[in-house]
Amino acid sequence: MKVDNSVAIVTGANRGLGRQFAAQLLDRGAAKVYAAARRPESIDLPGVEAIGLDVTEPDQVDAAARTVGAADIVINNAGFSSFARLVDGDMDDIRREIDVNYFGALHVVRAFAPAMRERGRGAFLNVSSVMAWLGYEHSNSYGASKAANWAMSNGLREELAPGIQVSSLLLGSTDTDMMKGIDAPKNRPDVLVSTALDQFEDGVVEILADEAARALKAGLSDDRGRFAK
Structure with a gap:
């Protein structure tokens, strides 16, 4: 899906990756963002x-769809992480x-x-995470939600074919507010979004935006214990 002259909507666009997506869509020639x-x-x-949009409120989502009308590109970026653990969170x-x-x-x-x-x-471009494929000392409920997002994209790709592209974006630690306070190497949001949009425009349906995503995807057939950190 080419960005030039498109009509696009980005959820969670006030900061982090969402703001970068909106800015770079404009830079690539989107007619309306x-x-x-x-x-x-x-x-x-x-x-x-x-536009105002809480994605957990179906009435607001429907109102946004009426406001936008026929969107060419929808970037599902809105996300939430509480760093909750599964057993005692x-x-x-x-x-x-x-x-x-x-x-x-x-x-x-x-x-x-x-x-x-x-x-x-x-x-559609649905933002998932490498946490969909990881067990960690924290964030495991977030990982479960992103695994559901990833599986959703796989299913939507079949239900909406042909003609409608459904891409899933997998990424590791990135320097956004969500990762503030986490001591780990982090992607630059502008670089990651540029990489993601390059592949999105090329029609890639599973976008592995960094080395963490590429390495984890390559190892999915290995024993599950390999992913417990």
Whole structure:
């Protein structure tokens, strides 16, 4: 899916990867970019149209789809991490992660897919994470929600074929607010988004944006214990 002259919407576009996606879509020639966030007043990127959107509220998602109309590109970037553990983490936090990272993304797809189907073209980019493939000392409920997001993309790819591209973005630690306070090497958001959009425009359906994603995907057939860190 080519960005030039497209109409695009990015969820969670007020900061981090979402802001980078919106900015770089404009740089690549998108005709219109809708930048969506729960607080649209927090969007400070020139050239976009800010809209309010909480992806966990189906009525708001449907309203956004009516506002945008026939989108060519939908980037499901909105995400939430509580760093909750599965066994003793707060269940409200765990439910919130599933609500945002899986059900929220699915609400968005269901709202925008009908117009794409009617025209026979369009593309979704769903932001997942290498945590979909990892066991860790924390963030395991987040990983479960991103595994659901990854599986969702695989299923949507079949349901929306032919004509509608569904790409899943897998990435490791990246220098965003979500990773603040985590002492680990981190991707630069601008570089990662540029890499992701290059592959998205080339029609890649599983975008492995960094070395962590490439190495983990290559090892998925190995014994599961290899992924416990």
